[in-house]
Amino acid sequence: MLTCADSHVAPEWIFDAAPNNLFVIRSAGNTAFDEAIASMEYSVSILGCPLIMVMGHSSCGAIQAARRHAPLSPLLKQLVEPIRDTLTPEHNLMESIQANARQTSSQLTQRSELMALAHRSSRLNIVSNYFDIASGQVSLR
Numbered sequence: 001m002l003t004c005a006d007s008h009v010a011p012e013w014i015f016d017a018a019p020n021n022l023f024v025i026r027s028a029g030n031t032a033f034d035e036a037i038a039s040m041e042y043s044v045s046i047l048g049c050p051l052i053m054v055m056g057h058s059s060c061g062a063i064q065a066a067r068r069h070a071p072l073s074p075l076l077k078q079l080v081e082p083i084r085d086t087l088t089p090e091h092n093l094m095e096s097i098q099a100n101a102r103q104t105s106s107q108l109t110q111r112s113e114l115m116a117l118a119h120r121s122s123r124l125n126i127v128s129n130y131f132d133i134a135s136g137q138v139s140l141r
């Protein structure tokens, strides 16, 4: 699971999972930085993980920051620029969050030959979803 670092988005709590049941990578805005992709490659190739979820969430501060176009430090710029690439003017915040999660999930097979091969051979499913903090609901997007 690749999800946001926001403290409201604790995957083990959301999915009622034991601490050892999920392989979780977290970054602000659930961005797929190189080390995150390498970690997912490990989970697929060594642990045999059959499913990767990229989960965005309501009121995501990273997506809000990307939408504001405020000045950023060089490292924050690295984090936010891929999010900005997914934004369109007609999207509201929720649509932007969902579009970012979808784009991130599609990037995984584009940036990782290992995951692309596993996906093509049906050993790996990749989905994006949206967690609504207020309701506690997760929906596929």
Ligand SMILES: [Zn+2]
Binding pocket: 004, 005, 006, 028, 029, 030, 057, 059, 060, 061, 062, 063
């Ligand atoms: Zn967030």
